[in-house]
Amino acid sequence: MSHEASKPVVAKGKQPAEALQAFPQQMILSSLLPLAAILLALFIGAVLIYAVGINPWKAYRFLVYGAFGSPNSIAETIVKSCPLVLAGLGFAFAFRCGLFNIGAEGQLYLGALASILVGIYLKGLPAILHAPIAVIAAALAGGIWGAIPGYLKARFGISEIINTIMMNYIGIYFVSYLVHGPLREPPGYYPQTARIADTAAFPKLIEGTRLHAGVFVALLAAFLVYHILKNTTLGYQIKAVGYNREAARFGGINVSASFVVTMAISGALAGLAGANEMLGVQHRLLDGFSPGYGYDAIAVALLGRAHPAGVFLAALLFGSLRAGANMMQRSAAVPVQLIYIIQGLVVLFVIGSTFLMDRYAARAMKRRVA
Amino acid sequence: MEDLILEARGITKTFPGVKANDHIDIQLRRGEVLAVLGENGAGKTTLMNILYGLYQPDEGEIRLYGKPVRVDSPKAAIDLGIGMIHQHFMLIPNFTVLENIILGMPSPREPLLDLKYAKSKVVELSKKYGLSIDPDAMVWQISVGAQQRVEIIKALYRGAEILILDEPTAVLTPQEAQDLFAVLKTLKAQGKSVIFISHKLDEVMEVSDRVTVLRDGKVIGTVNTRETNTQELARMMVGREVLFKIGKKPACPGTVALELEDVWVLNEKKLPALKGVSLQVRSGEILGIAGVDGNGQTELAEVITGLRRAIKGNVKMFGEDVTNQTPRPLIERGLAHIPADRRRQGLVLDFSIAENMILETYYRHPFARRWILRHDVIRNNAKELIRQYDVRTPGYQVPAKNLSGGNQQKVIIAREFSRAPKILIAVQPTRGLDVGATEYVHRSLLEQRDKGVAILLISTDLEEVRNVSDRLAVIFGGQIMGIVDPATTPIEEIGMMMAGSVGKGPVFSETTAV
Structure with a gap:
């Protein structure tokens, strides 16, 4: 095809090279912009704190202190980040297949239930087996809860967004019914189950803190998700479907099966978040135990641009906000609602900044192509 | 030159990395058809978009009747008497022809419509320029050729003196294209001026008075059509000698590789898109499928490649029934697919x-x-x-x-x-490609054929299927109208079949199952 050299193709041939040159520039942009967005959100938060009559400088010092000020507060930050990492990975995984799994909260409750059942009723196992079996049970339960909307999408084309939301209600209220009724602890005053056997609980890593071995589950899961997406045929298939369903289908990929498998894995990750909270922190199932981890997971995943490392960092940010907020509330009397507002601002600004970035990139690309 | 109506001088437009237009000069005279010829990416569309006000040039000026004008929007262009017929029509399917024509135009009886007045004017235009249309038909009911006529009347209704047609024959059958050329001649005779954008040499030779050739964003030259020929135009357009007939050895067909027997397929609207299609493709031959877009070609490719279910009939590969298998097992059997939309x-x-x-x-x-x-x-x-x-x-x-x-x-x-692969389904494999890349694709298809691959080539580009195929089937309304020898069958006959008349009978009786 040497004769192509005389064609405008040559002029166009510069495009990819230019795109490559623009790449590092975009990389810097893509890490700086979210940082700037976070700072901007914190600044507006400061204005709001000031407006309610509290010294924002003092409040933020407590925020930082509560999140990172002592070994104990660092441990709290990590403890609060773990379920966000897991559920965030779940959302991100489905997102890479072009699916919106809004059902992490319900999957998380089902996972918690399964791990509690194994933790309480499967007796006489050594700790080396008991906790892992409880974890696997949670992944299975969450996975099935995720696979159902995945199947409905694959088979009937029903929106997974709506179905996962509906499955949330079913899952959360089913668990609620159980802890109010059949699974209520023997003395029976509070809507909560009995304690799990000690063999099922995650070991504490540092005495005097709540830091537990669940952090390794989160790390392992992040690594596994990264590995699956990057190095396996399944990951390739899922990404192909996510980027271009039509081309994947034309290439012989079973799109329907990809939906079911992806939603099962996504749900399993959210289920792990539930187990993490049960076996590592609460040790018993309470009605309404999750402060919305499954919903924060969506923000975490989007903030982390659906990349495992990004999800991990975003979860840490949210975990530290959560941990620091407690301290800010106790010591500076900042109303907790303000914390949620600041959190919301962070998400809004970061997602806004990525949108700006995408638009900038798209415009640059368009100019090149036109 | 007193009859100069539109002139572009030194038009330059740069997009990052590409100089799409580089000091382009064109002149359009009253009552002529000026062809703007060039390959994809030569800058034709950019230039037209500048004339129509969709882009602003970086340099240069546009003069109308010798006076510089500013064309900063399509509305400004229309007010100046410039009308554009896009390749993809801008019509509302659920409106009548008349409603589409008057869309957005002030009515003499604002705020009420005056359909009677509009209709009389449309009928008058239609008679004057030989544009036969039914003003009361719904647009979705009329043919593509008729829709194009509606677009032309729409422009004339808005007072266009200059019409720009962007690759107007791409969507037409050969007969419809002939009708269009007749309309262009009438328009010319009535004093309208036409810019005709194309990369097809034959039609440029047929319809234009002068040709301006673009290459790499520059004007290579402007010639009088009467004083040139396709060879010269091709050389100007591509920058080298072009072989028109690809060197093609006769095919040595082997055993039947792909066979369809009475295949029925539904489209998205659950209406039959293929109505009993039967055909055979042998190893080492190319069977072309000619037809106007939307006559079942998509469904034909999809039913063979496992992307769409057959409700009746059989698809066989090397004698084995593979009807309604999913794509992957078919791919593993040696089926390859170059889809229509890359x-x-x-x-x-x-x-x-x-x-x-x-x-x-x-x-x-x-x-x-x-x-x-x-x-x-x-x-x-x-x-x-x-x-x-x-x-x-x-x-x-x-x-x-x-x-x-x-x-x-x-x-x-x-x-x-x-x-x-053993069997290849190629759908519109050269759509949107320039001459060089097209030649490459055609040579690749022939190479595969000579290696013994059975090839089904589906294309709406009649030249392409005629040149490349060994046998040519014509599809219309989901049915094969006949299978002919592309080398000997006159184009008029193929055109008739593309418009729905049954062919004179199978030329290849031994391989046809029509």
């Missing part, structure tokens, strides 16, 4: 070239060991195919979306051919 169906644009090269084989040896991808093998495969098929790219890691259309098509061709 960006939507053929490539995952966000994937790298290397990833796109394994879209159908990623799970198999040598690209995967159990479920782990072997990145080194994938990389080397891509490097090798890029070299072998001469894909112009800085590297295998570049996303497919950054490639030009021709290079994207090469990625697909490389991927499909490297699997050593």
